[in-house]
Amino acid sequence: MFQQGVVQIRPRRIKNSNREKMKADGLCDIWRCLLLVMIVSVKVCWGGVPVVPFGPKVLVVSLDGFGHQYLEQYPGPHLASLYAHGAFPENFINQFVTKTFPNHWSIVTGVYEEVHGVVGNTVYDGKLNITLHITDRALFSQNPSIIPIWTLNEQQGGHSGCIMWPGCNFSYNGTNVTHQVPFKPNSNFREKVDTAVMWMTHSHPQANLVMIYHDQPDQVGHAYGPNSPQVIKELKKLDDDLGYLYRKLEIFELRDVVDIIVLSDHGMSEVPEENIINLSSIVELSKIYTTGFSPVLNVWTQPGVSELEVFYPLMKASASHHYQVLVKDESKELETWHYKHNSRISNILLVADEGYVFQDFWDLIHHYQNKSYPNLTKTHGDHGYPVSSPNMEPIFVARGPSFRRGFPSPPFTNLDVYPLLCHILGLPAGPHNGSLEAVRSILAHPTSVSHIQPLFIALGCTVALVGIVGVIACVLTKRDRKQPISADTLINGYVYRKTMKRQTKQPLEDISEEECLLEAEAEDV
Known part of the structure; x- marks a missing residue:
């Protein structure tokens, strides 16, 4: 019972208490989420957590042996459209030796042949004492x-x-590719396109990087020579295949999403057959062992044979034959070509003049004869010559959301493809000999990653501060909720304040929200 003369009031249940509790809990959950996002963001910025790249998907298509000169021999409409709407260098520079496996490995690693060790289509590894081929993991x-x-x-x-790209059927650092098709000769280009599109759309998980290798027009170029009607026919077929690729991307709504290189x-x-150099007339072949293929041969001496015993006759004959002898420790050319500092490169190197090859080229001719290539002539084709030869220049053209349209850039090398791909995919590039700056001009948004990283760090610090403040606020809010006010205490405090207010006739500035609710209840009564 309340004392006489005092206004009797009945405690009212505060209906918003649960709502406020839920609101406070929700606020704490928000702060927790912000703190979690901040932690993950900081780790990502510093490379502590692997992330799926948010950039566009990339499709790289390599046409083996497609020389830059073919753009003039057969300016196919689809490839011409690709150049008209894409970005490309005035000159695309490859690596010596200009062979298939060494250059494909330089493209995907960004380093010189002397650095990655794939110095030929076949190599001799003295440490392993074995000759390595494309089927050997040790080659790569x-x-x-x-x-x-x-x-x-x-x-x-x-x-x-990876579709038939040299070296993609092996694991590196214990990691395999998610999707892979091993090499198969005479494979169909359109089947490769279908597979690549399926990987980027219907596979689980979907691929964000696909590499396609196609062995044409290299095969036809070797068999018939680069100026043959058979090569023109193959170029037309390849151009039609590129048209099929673009139609396929349009059907699956990938054309504006995928970057194509x-x-x-x-x-x-x-190479006419009359230009084949017969080394057996110059040096006893039983004294030497060669690796690589024409027009560049690494010469190794057999056990018990000195290098001088082989070097002198080779050097003497070079004056009357179309080749040069390069000594690894003395050659300035090999230093310039970055084809020197590797144990897989022999001390004696033979480089035939352009248009000439050595006797090992007969093996290739016999290969095409055994494959029943029709209408073979005595004119063929080869590659491997120094990169200074215009006939050795490859092609590069890129189109997609990451690239400028119809833009010819200054020259760059195939070593620059690696940092370019890393930039597009948001990957931390490993050690390489390429340059992102060399290819930055072809990018539609050439913002430097080095300029973005400080922004991420600053953002991470800001989020961290906000998260700390949020955690403190959350703790304080919970602490206040852990000290409930009983109804009797609240009522007695209100009665005391009400009495004092009537006596002093002064407003109370520190009246609480709960007491306001009680006062309104009393006035209603």
Whole structure:
């Protein structure tokens, strides 16, 4: 019972208490989410957490042996459209030796042949005491610090697909590609396109990087020579295939999403059979062992044979034959070509003049004869000559959301493709000999990643401060809720204040929200 003379009031249940509690809990949950986002963001910025790249998907198509000179021999409409609406260098520079496997490995690693160790289509490894071929994993793994772009993409949370690209059927640093098709000769280009599109659309997980290797027009160029009608026919077929690729991308609504890069590894020079150099007339072949293929041969001496015993007759004959002898420790050319500092490169190197080859080229001719290539002549084609030869120049053209349209850039090398792909996919590039600056002009949004990183760090610090403040506020809010006010205490305090107010006739500035509600209840009564 309340004392007489005092206004009797009945405690009212505050209906908003649960709502306020839920609001406070929700606020704490928001702060927790912000704090979690901040932690993940900071780790991502510093490379502590692998992330799936948010950039567009990339499709790289390599047409083996598609020389730059073919653009004039057969300006196909689809490839011409690609150049008209894409970005390309005035000159695309490959690596010596201008062979298939070495240059494809330089494209996906961004390093010189002397660095990654694939110095030829076949190599002799003195440490392993074995000759390595395309089917040997050791051919591609001499330098364990160098990994291909598809492996880097997998390690950073992406998913790669490789179709017959040299070296893609092996694991690197214990990592395999998500999708892979091994090499198969005489494969159909359109089947490769269908597979690539499926990987980027219907596979689980979807690929954000796909590499396609196609062995034409290289095969036809070797068999018939680069100026043959058979090559023109093959170029027309390839151009139609590129048209099929674009129609396929349109059907699956990928044309504005996927960045497409069409490139090659080298060109092709014409070689008449009369230009085949017979080394057996110069040096006893039983004394030497060669690796690589014409027009560049690494010469190794057999056990018990000195290098001088082989060097002198080779050097003497070079004055009357179309080749030069390069000594690894003395040659300035090899230094310039970055084809020197590797144990897989022999001390004696033979380089035939352009248009000439050595006797090992007969093996290639017999190969095409055994494959029943129709209408073979005595004119063929080969590559491997120095990059200074215009006939060795490959092609590069890129089109997609990341690239400028119809833009010819200054020259760059195939080593620059690796940092370019890393930039587009948001990957931390490993050690390489390429340059992102060399290709930055072809990008539609050439913002430097180095300029963006400080912004991420600043943003992370800001989010961190906000998160700390939020946590403190959350703790204080919970602490206040843990001290409930009983109805009796609230009522007695209100009665005391009400009495004092009537006596002093002064307003109370510190009246609480709960007491306001009680006062309104009393006035209603």
